Amino acid sequence: MSSIVDTIFTKAEKAGASDVHIVVGSPVIFRIDGELEKQGKQKNTAAKVDQFIKSVLGPVQYKTFKEKKEIDASYNTASGARLRINCHYERGNMGLVARIIPTSIPTLSDIGLDDVEYLCNYEEGLILFTGPTGAGKTTSLASMIQHIAEEKGGHIVTLEDPIEFVFQSEKGLIRQRQFGSDFTSFPEALKRILRQDPDIIMIGEMRDLETIAAALTMAETGHLVFATLHTPNAVQTIDRIVDVFPPYQQSQIRTQLSLSLKAIIAQRLVPCSHGGRIAHREILVNNSAVSNIIRDGRTQELTSVIQTGRDAGMCTFAKHAKELYKNDTIDKETYEWVKDL
Numbered sequence: 001m002s003s004i005v006d007t008i009f010t011k012a013e014k015a016g017a018s019d020v021h022i023v024v025g026s027p028v029i030f031r032i033d034g035e036l037e038k039q040g041k042q043k044n045t046a047a048k049v050d051q052f053i054k055s056v057l058g059p060v061q062y063k064t065f066k067e068k069k070e071i072d073a074s075y076n077t078a079s080g081a082r083l084r085i086n087c088h089y090e091r092g093n094m095g096l097v098a099r100i101i102p103t104s105i106p107t108l109s110d111i112g113l114d115d116v117e118y119l120c121n122y123e124e125g126l127i128l129f130t131g132p133t134g135a136g137k138t139t140s141l142a143s144m145i146q147h148i149a150e151e152k153g154g155h156i157v158t159l160e161d162p163i164e165f166v167f168q169s170e171k172g173l174i175r176q177r178q179f180g181s182d183f184t185s186f187p188e189a190l191k192r193i194l195r196q197d198p199d200i201i202m203i204g205e206m207r208d209l210e211t212i213a214a215a216l217t218m219a220e221t222g223h224l225v226f227a228t229l230h231t232p233n234a235v236q237t238i239d240r241i242v243d244v245f246p247p248y249q250q251s252q253i254r255t256q257l258s259l260s261l262k263a264i265i266a267q268r269l270v271p272c273s274h275g276g277r278i279a280h281r282e283i284l285v286n287n288s289a290v291s292n293i294i295r296d297g298r299t300q301e302l303t304s305v306i307q308t309g310r311d312a313g314m315c316t317f318a319k320h321a322k323e324l325y326k327n328d329t330i331d332k333e334t335y336e337w338v339k340d341l
Contacts, residue, residue, distance in 0.1 A: 005055050006077045011039075013081045013100055016276070018134065020083075020100070024049050024093040033277055034269065049094050053087050056096065074162035074178070084164055101164045105146045106139065111279060113140060115264065115313060120148045123199075125262035126219035128206075130231045135268045136279050137228045138164055138204075145202055145226065149174060154199035159189050161204050172199075179204075190214035194221070201225040211246050216253070219260035233317070234264040234284035234306065238299045250297075258295040261286045266317075270324075270338050273331045280324065280338055282306065283315045317341060 008028055011022045017030035024046050028039040044052075054062045056075050063085050065071040073085040075098065084099040104238045108117050119127055127144075129137040142165040149156060153171025161179035168174075175196070183189040186203070187210035193201060206212045206227045219225045231237040238257065245253050264284040269277040284290065284306055293301050318339050325335040 005075075006053060009075070009077050009081055009098065009100070010079055012098075013077075013079075014021070017100060019096040020096075022049055022096040023051055023090075024095065032105055033271065033275070046093055049096070053096050056085055056098075057087065072161055072179075074164075082164070082166075084162055099164075102139070105142050105165050105167070108143050108147055111136070111140055111143055112281075112338065113143060113265075116263065116283065117147070118313075119263055120144060120151065122224050122262055124219060124222050124224055124260075126215060126225045126227070126257075126260045128227055128237060128264045129263050130233070130237050130264060130266045131268050132227045132230060132232065137267065139228055140265065140279065141202065141228060142167070142268065144190075145200070149199060156199055156200045156202065157196055157198040158194055158202040158273050159183065159186060159193070159204060161186075186211045187214060190218070194218065194223075198223060200224045200226070205229070206241075212241055212244055213253075214257045214283075216260055220256060231266070232268075233266045233282055235302050237264050237266065237298050238294055238302065242297075247250040253254055254295050254297055258286075261290075261294070263313075268341075270330060271334050273328060273334070278324065278329055280317060280330075281315065281320050282317045283312045283313065287312050 009020060012030050015021040015030055015032060017032045021029040022044060025043055027042055030037050030039060057071070057073055061071060061073055070088045075083045075085050081102060083100040084101060086097045088095050108114055112292045129141045133135050145156065146167055149167050149169035149172060153169060155172060156167070156174045158176045162175060163176050167176065177183055177189065179186070186207065190211060191214065201218055201223055203211065203215055203225065204227055206215055215225050215227055229237055229240060231239060231240050241257060242250050242253050263286065266282040267279045270280045272278040284302065289305055290302065291301065293305065306316050321335055321339040324330045325332065
């Protein structure tokens with residue numbers, strides 16, 4: 001069965017797929033350029049899906065999956081492809097979704113982040129990448145971490161679920177820790193991380209109050225912290241961070257965030273006129289005006305600040321859409337679709 005697993009995943013990688021879906025009662029499905037494409041007509045049986053998942057997870061993780069009904073994992077094919085795996089149950093049947101991780105980390109230039117390269121030079125603070133699932137947040141974050149590793153070095157510690165891109169550096173030290181095998185709790189790992197002498201900390205996702213609180217504290221205490229959130233734009237990111245705390249703490253959190261935040265890069269993927277997809281972004285950079293708005297709880301005013309903050313490196317979704325259209329990166333139909341989102 002392992003050869004069948006590798007064959008399917010390798011085929012998906014060669015087809016340029018971002019995801020692979022294994023579902024009972026359906027053929028194997030690839031997501032290519034955002035669209036779901038069935039691979040043939042032969043439908044998977046419950047027994048086939050069970051064997052497929054067992055081969056991907058191995059006996060120990062398979063047992064855990066059977067007990068807990070859900071599990072996140074990673075998988076490497078014999079050819080070197082890496083995948084992020086989620087196994088779950090649906091109407092009593094097992095299912096699997098695999099995200100294909102590119103073997104090489106794109107440069108900031110490759111993904112259009114040249115304009116925010118200066119963020120890599122900060123010694124402390126909080127930098128957030130936000131957007132829906134499948135918006136390329138992890139890839140953008142990995143590009144920035146790899147750039148820092150190559151240009152500055154330092155001690156970089158990551159907490160991931162699971163490890164996706166593997167970073168390399170001749171200048172510094174990189175420790176990549178995977179949830180489940182290297183640590184069992186994000187809040188607990190973040191409590192201990194300060195004793196590991198980090199310069200830069202990467203948190204795969206800020207999931208809960210404890211993780212967000214720890215990230216803010218570390219950003220305040222001389223560390224550069226990178227993280228992701230599943231929020232669609234900068235304004236909702238600020239509100240989400242503050243609202244996760246009880247009311248009596250929210251004033252303190254707004255103050256902490258106003259001082260520690262460096263930038264929020266919100267993005268989603270849209271069709272590229274030359275094929276594939278490209279990131280469409282909104283960028284908020286913290287300055288005195290933004291800091292005051294956050295501290296005073298006037299987040300509804302942030303949109304106008306982003307609109308007028310081009311000189312400070314800010315950009316709205318609408319402005320970026322116009323730039324992509326002007327450069328012939330997206331076509332008119334896509335521009336009309338995304339400019340007012």
